[in-house]
Amino acid sequence: MELQFSQVTKSFGDLNVIKLFDTTIRNGEIVALVGPSGCGKSTLLHMLAGLQQPSTGTLTAGGSSVANPSPERTLVFQEHALYPWMTLLDNVALALEFQDQPRKASLEEARKWLSRVRLVGFEGYYPHQVSGGMRQRCALARAFIARPKVLLLDEPFGALDALTRMTLQSVLKDLIEEERPTVVLVTHDVDEALYLADRVMVFSQRPATVLREVELGHIPKTHDLSAFADVRREVLNLLGIDTDEHEPTHSEGETA
Numbered sequence: 001m002e003l004q005f006s007q008v009t010k011s012f013g014d015l016n017v018i019k020l021f022d023t024t025i026r027n028g029e030i031v032a033l034v035g036p037s038g039c040g041k042s043t044l045l046h047m048l049a050g051l052q053q054p055s056t057g058t059l060t061a062g063g064s065s066v067a068n069p070s071p072e073r074t075l076v077f078q079e080h081a082l083y084p085w086m087t088l089l090d091n092v093a094l095a096l097e098f099q100d101q102p103r104k105a106s107l108e109e110a111r112k113w114l115s116r117v118r119l120v121g122f123e124g125y126y127p128h129q130v131s132g133g134m135r136q137r138c139a140l141a142r143a144f145i146a147r148p149k150v151l152l153l154d155e156p157f158g159a160l161d162a163l164t165r166m167t168l169q170s171v172l173k174d175l176i177e178e179e180r181p182t183v184v185l186v187t188h189d190v191d192e193a194l195y196l197a198d199r200v201m202v203f204s205q206r207p208a209t210v211l212r213e214v215e216l217g218h219i220p221k222t223h224d225l226s227a228f229a230d231v232r233r234e235v236l237n238l239l240g241i242d243t244d245e246h247e248p249t250h251s252e253g254e255t256a
Protein backbone atom coordinates (compact mmCIF):
# COMPACT_ATOMS: atom_id res chain seq x y z
CA MET A 1 0.00 0.00 0.00
CA GLU A 2 1.45 3.35 -1.07
CA LEU A 3 1.81 6.05 1.60
CA GLN A 4 2.00 9.71 0.67
CA PHE A 5 2.85 12.73 2.78
CA SER A 6 2.14 16.05 1.00
CA GLN A 7 3.30 19.24 2.66
CA VAL A 8 2.62 17.76 6.09
CA THR A 9 3.31 19.83 9.20
CA LYS A 10 2.58 18.94 12.81
CA SER A 11 2.51 21.14 15.89
CA PHE A 12 1.47 20.48 19.46
CA GLY A 13 0.38 23.92 20.67
CA ASP A 14 3.40 26.18 20.15
CA LEU A 15 5.75 23.26 19.57
CA ASN A 16 6.51 22.80 15.87
CA VAL A 17 7.46 19.16 15.45
CA ILE A 18 7.28 18.46 11.69
CA LYS A 19 8.09 21.13 9.13
CA LEU A 20 6.75 20.56 5.60
CA PHE A 21 7.29 16.86 5.09
CA ASP A 22 6.86 15.40 1.60
CA THR A 23 7.51 11.85 0.58
CA THR A 24 5.94 8.92 -1.20
CA ILE A 25 6.60 5.47 0.24
CA ARG A 26 6.03 2.92 -2.51
CA ASN A 27 3.98 -0.22 -2.07
CA GLY A 28 6.28 -2.84 -0.50
CA GLU A 29 9.07 -0.36 0.23
CA ILE A 30 10.94 -0.49 3.55
CA VAL A 31 11.81 2.98 4.81
CA ALA A 32 13.80 3.70 7.97
CA LEU A 33 13.53 7.04 9.79
CA VAL A 34 16.53 8.06 11.88
CA GLY A 35 17.19 11.33 13.67
CA PRO A 36 17.90 12.96 17.01
CA SER A 37 15.75 12.10 20.01
CA GLY A 38 12.57 14.18 20.11
CA CYS A 39 12.75 15.33 16.49
CA GLY A 40 9.35 13.89 15.61
CA LYS A 41 9.92 10.39 14.19
CA SER A 42 7.29 8.70 16.35
CA THR A 43 4.89 11.53 15.54
CA LEU A 44 5.22 10.63 11.84
CA LEU A 45 4.44 6.99 12.67
CA HIS A 46 1.48 7.98 14.83
CA MET A 47 0.10 9.98 11.92
CA LEU A 48 0.49 6.95 9.65
CA ALA A 49 -1.25 4.82 12.28
CA GLY A 50 -4.13 7.31 12.34
CA LEU A 51 -3.51 8.15 16.00
CA GLN A 52 -2.54 11.76 15.22
CA GLN A 53 -3.65 14.05 12.39
CA PRO A 54 -1.38 16.42 10.44
CA SER A 55 -1.79 20.08 11.45
CA THR A 56 -1.64 21.03 7.76
CA GLY A 57 -1.07 19.07 4.56
CA THR A 58 -2.38 15.67 3.58
CA LEU A 59 -1.48 12.09 4.36
CA THR A 60 -2.90 9.23 2.32
CA ALA A 61 -2.62 5.44 2.45
CA GLY A 62 -3.60 3.63 -0.73
CA GLY A 63 -4.96 6.94 -2.05
CA SER A 64 -7.37 7.49 0.88
CA SER A 65 -6.91 10.07 3.60
CA VAL A 66 -5.60 8.55 6.87
CA ALA A 67 -8.18 9.63 9.43
CA ASN A 68 -8.40 6.68 11.84
CA PRO A 69 -6.51 3.59 12.97
CA SER A 70 -7.08 0.58 10.72
CA PRO A 71 -6.07 -3.09 10.90
CA GLU A 72 -4.43 -2.52 7.50
CA ARG A 73 -1.81 -0.39 9.30
CA THR A 74 -0.29 -2.13 12.32
CA LEU A 75 1.95 -0.37 14.85
CA VAL A 76 4.57 -2.37 16.81
CA PHE A 77 6.15 -0.71 19.86
CA GLN A 78 9.35 -1.35 21.76
CA GLU A 79 7.60 -2.89 24.76
CA HIS A 80 4.29 -3.31 26.58
CA ALA A 81 3.02 -4.82 23.35
CA LEU A 82 1.50 -7.97 24.85
CA TYR A 83 -1.37 -8.37 27.29
CA PRO A 84 0.27 -9.76 30.45
CA TRP A 85 -2.83 -11.69 31.52
CA MET A 86 -2.96 -13.70 28.29
CA THR A 87 -0.79 -16.56 27.08
CA LEU A 88 1.42 -16.02 24.04
CA LEU A 89 -1.05 -18.06 21.98
CA ASP A 90 -4.02 -15.95 23.08
CA ASN A 91 -2.08 -12.72 22.51
CA VAL A 92 -1.43 -13.71 18.89
CA ALA A 93 -4.92 -15.14 18.26
CA LEU A 94 -6.49 -11.94 19.57
CA ALA A 95 -5.37 -10.03 16.47
CA LEU A 96 -7.65 -12.26 14.38
CA GLU A 97 -10.46 -12.33 16.92
CA PHE A 98 -10.49 -8.51 16.77
CA GLN A 99 -11.28 -9.00 13.08
CA ASP A 100 -14.26 -11.21 14.02
CA GLN A 101 -12.60 -14.45 13.02
CA PRO A 102 -13.83 -17.54 14.91
CA ARG A 103 -11.80 -18.44 17.99
CA LYS A 104 -10.90 -21.98 16.91
CA ALA A 105 -9.52 -20.86 13.53
CA SER A 106 -7.72 -17.92 15.19
CA LEU A 107 -5.98 -20.24 17.65
CA GLU A 108 -4.96 -22.59 14.86
CA GLU A 109 -3.49 -19.74 12.82
CA ALA A 110 -1.78 -18.31 15.94
CA ARG A 111 -0.01 -21.66 16.48
CA LYS A 112 1.34 -21.47 12.93
CA TRP A 113 2.63 -17.94 13.47
CA LEU A 114 4.26 -18.80 16.79
CA SER A 115 6.02 -21.58 14.92
CA ARG A 116 7.17 -19.15 12.21
CA VAL A 117 8.86 -17.01 14.86
CA ARG A 118 10.28 -20.16 16.49
CA LEU A 119 8.23 -20.15 19.68
CA VAL A 120 6.94 -23.74 19.46
CA GLY A 121 6.51 -25.10 23.00
CA PHE A 122 5.85 -21.67 24.53
CA GLU A 123 2.23 -21.24 23.40
CA GLY A 124 0.88 -21.63 26.97
CA TYR A 125 3.43 -19.31 28.61
CA TYR A 126 2.54 -15.83 29.86
CA PRO A 127 4.65 -12.84 28.73
CA HIS A 128 6.40 -12.50 32.12
CA GLN A 129 7.53 -16.15 31.89
CA VAL A 130 9.60 -15.62 28.71
CA SER A 131 12.57 -13.42 27.75
CA GLY A 132 12.30 -9.94 26.22
CA GLY A 133 13.44 -11.36 22.88
CA MET A 134 10.70 -14.01 23.00
CA ARG A 135 8.11 -11.37 23.84
CA GLN A 136 9.15 -9.39 20.77
CA ARG A 137 9.01 -12.54 18.60
CA CYS A 138 5.47 -12.97 19.85
CA ALA A 139 4.71 -9.29 19.13
CA LEU A 140 5.95 -9.81 15.56
CA ALA A 141 3.72 -12.90 15.18
CA ARG A 142 0.78 -10.84 16.43
CA ALA A 143 1.57 -8.04 14.00
CA PHE A 144 1.99 -10.31 10.96
CA ILE A 145 -0.91 -12.71 11.61
CA ALA A 146 -3.45 -10.11 10.48
CA ARG A 147 -1.41 -9.65 7.28
CA PRO A 148 -1.28 -5.84 7.50
CA LYS A 149 -0.59 -3.95 4.31
CA VAL A 150 1.48 -1.44 6.28
CA LEU A 151 3.75 -2.27 9.19
CA LEU A 152 4.80 0.62 11.44
CA LEU A 153 7.70 -0.24 13.72
CA ASP A 154 8.66 2.13 16.54
CA GLU A 155 12.05 1.07 17.92
CA PRO A 156 10.83 -2.53 17.92
CA PHE A 157 14.05 -3.97 19.38
CA GLY A 158 15.22 -0.94 21.38
CA ALA A 159 14.86 -2.72 24.72
CA LEU A 160 16.89 -5.79 23.70
CA ASP A 161 20.58 -6.59 24.07
CA ALA A 162 22.72 -6.32 20.93
CA LEU A 163 22.87 -10.04 20.10
CA THR A 164 19.16 -10.68 20.62
CA ARG A 165 18.43 -7.58 18.57
CA MET A 166 20.45 -8.91 15.63
CA THR A 167 18.64 -12.26 15.79
CA LEU A 168 15.26 -10.52 15.87
CA GLN A 169 16.27 -8.28 12.96
CA SER A 170 16.91 -11.43 10.90
CA VAL A 171 13.53 -12.90 11.93
CA LEU A 172 11.83 -9.63 10.94
CA LYS A 173 13.72 -9.43 7.64
CA ASP A 174 12.56 -12.95 6.67
CA LEU A 175 8.95 -12.16 7.58
CA ILE A 176 9.02 -8.92 5.58
CA GLU A 177 10.51 -10.71 2.57
CA GLU A 178 7.81 -13.40 2.72
CA GLU A 179 4.83 -11.14 3.44
CA ARG A 180 5.91 -7.96 1.59
CA PRO A 181 4.09 -5.29 3.58
CA THR A 182 5.04 -1.63 3.18
CA VAL A 183 7.25 -0.91 6.22
CA VAL A 184 8.13 2.29 8.07
CA LEU A 185 10.73 1.72 10.77
CA VAL A 186 11.77 4.27 13.39
CA THR A 187 15.11 3.37 14.92
CA HIS A 188 18.09 4.88 16.74
CA ASP A 189 20.25 2.07 15.44
CA VAL A 190 21.87 3.09 12.15
CA ASP A 191 23.02 -0.49 11.47
CA GLU A 192 19.44 -1.70 11.93
CA ALA A 193 18.26 0.91 9.43
CA LEU A 194 20.93 -0.10 6.89
CA TYR A 195 20.28 -3.82 7.36
CA LEU A 196 16.51 -3.69 7.02
CA ALA A 197 15.63 -0.70 4.86
CA ASP A 198 15.51 0.01 1.13
CA ARG A 199 15.70 3.73 1.91
CA VAL A 200 16.95 5.63 4.97
CA MET A 201 15.70 9.14 5.77
CA VAL A 202 17.85 11.18 8.16
CA PHE A 203 16.03 13.95 10.06
CA SER A 204 17.27 17.17 11.63
CA GLN A 205 16.57 18.37 15.14
CA ARG A 206 12.98 19.52 15.73
CA PRO A 207 11.18 20.87 13.76
CA ALA A 208 12.13 17.84 11.71
CA THR A 209 13.22 18.28 8.12
CA VAL A 210 14.92 15.68 5.94
CA LEU A 211 18.71 16.20 5.93
CA ARG A 212 19.47 13.30 3.65
CA GLU A 213 17.79 10.38 1.94
CA VAL A 214 19.81 7.31 1.06
CA GLU A 215 18.50 4.74 -1.42
CA LEU A 216 19.92 1.32 -0.62
CA GLY A 217 17.66 -0.65 -2.96
CA HIS A 218 15.97 -3.94 -2.24
CA ILE A 219 19.13 -6.02 -2.27
CA PRO A 220 20.08 -9.07 -0.19
CA LYS A 221 21.96 -7.97 2.92
CA THR A 222 23.68 -9.64 5.83
CA HIS A 223 24.75 -8.22 9.18
CA ASP A 224 28.17 -7.65 7.62
CA LEU A 225 27.52 -4.10 6.48
CA SER A 226 31.05 -3.39 5.29
CA ALA A 227 29.72 -2.67 1.77
CA PHE A 228 27.76 0.21 3.32
CA ALA A 229 30.66 1.70 5.31
CA ASP A 230 30.56 5.05 3.46
CA VAL A 231 26.80 5.48 3.86
CA ARG A 232 27.04 4.43 7.51
CA ARG A 233 29.75 7.02 8.17
CA GLU A 234 27.76 9.73 6.40
CA VAL A 235 24.56 8.99 8.34
CA LEU A 236 26.41 8.85 11.67
CA ASN A 237 28.14 12.16 10.89
CA LEU A 238 24.78 13.77 10.07
CA LEU A 239 23.57 12.58 13.47
CA GLY A 240 26.56 14.30 15.08
CA ILE A 241 28.60 11.15 15.72
CA ASP A 242 32.32 11.53 15.01
CA THR A 243 33.58 8.53 13.02
CA ASP A 244 37.14 9.75 12.36
CA GLU A 245 39.85 7.30 13.33
CA HIS A 246 42.21 9.45 15.37
CA GLU A 247 45.87 8.39 15.09
CA PRO A 248 47.17 7.52 18.55
CA THR A 249 49.69 10.17 19.57
CA HIS A 250 53.08 8.72 20.57
CA SER A 251 54.72 10.25 23.59
CA GLU A 252 58.32 11.36 23.33
CA GLY A 253 60.88 8.59 23.46
CA GLU A 254 58.31 5.96 22.53
CA THR A 255 59.43 3.64 19.74
CA ALA A 256 57.18 2.77 16.89
Ligand SMILES: Nc1ncnc2c1ncn2[C@@H]1O[C@H](COP(=O)(O)OP(=O)(O)OP(=O)(O)O)[C@@H](O)[C@H]1O
Pocket residue numbers: 012015017035036037038039040041042043044206
Ligand atom coordinates in the same frame (compact mmCIF):
# COMPACT_ATOMS: atom_id res chain seq x y z
N1 LIG B 1 0.66 14.11 22.05
C1 LIG B 1 1.62 15.02 22.23
N2 LIG B 1 1.36 16.18 22.86
C2 LIG B 1 2.33 17.12 23.03
N3 LIG B 1 3.59 16.98 22.60
C3 LIG B 1 3.92 15.84 21.98
C4 LIG B 1 2.96 14.79 21.76
N4 LIG B 1 3.56 13.77 21.11
C5 LIG B 1 4.85 14.15 20.94
N5 LIG B 1 5.05 15.40 21.46
C6 LIG B 1 6.33 16.13 21.43
O1 LIG B 1 6.74 16.16 20.09
C7 LIG B 1 8.18 16.05 20.01
C8 LIG B 1 8.53 14.91 19.10
O2 LIG B 1 8.18 13.68 19.75
P1 LIG B 1 8.42 12.27 19.06
O3 LIG B 1 8.05 11.24 20.06
O4 LIG B 1 7.75 12.23 17.75
O5 LIG B 1 9.99 12.29 18.81
P2 LIG B 1 10.99 11.11 18.40
O6 LIG B 1 11.86 11.65 17.33
O7 LIG B 1 10.22 9.88 18.12
O8 LIG B 1 11.80 10.94 19.74
P3 LIG B 1 12.56 9.66 20.35
O9 LIG B 1 13.58 9.29 19.33
O10 LIG B 1 13.17 10.15 21.62
O11 LIG B 1 11.53 8.60 20.57
C9 LIG B 1 8.66 15.87 21.44
O12 LIG B 1 9.12 17.11 21.91
C10 LIG B 1 7.43 15.42 22.19
O13 LIG B 1 7.47 15.86 23.53
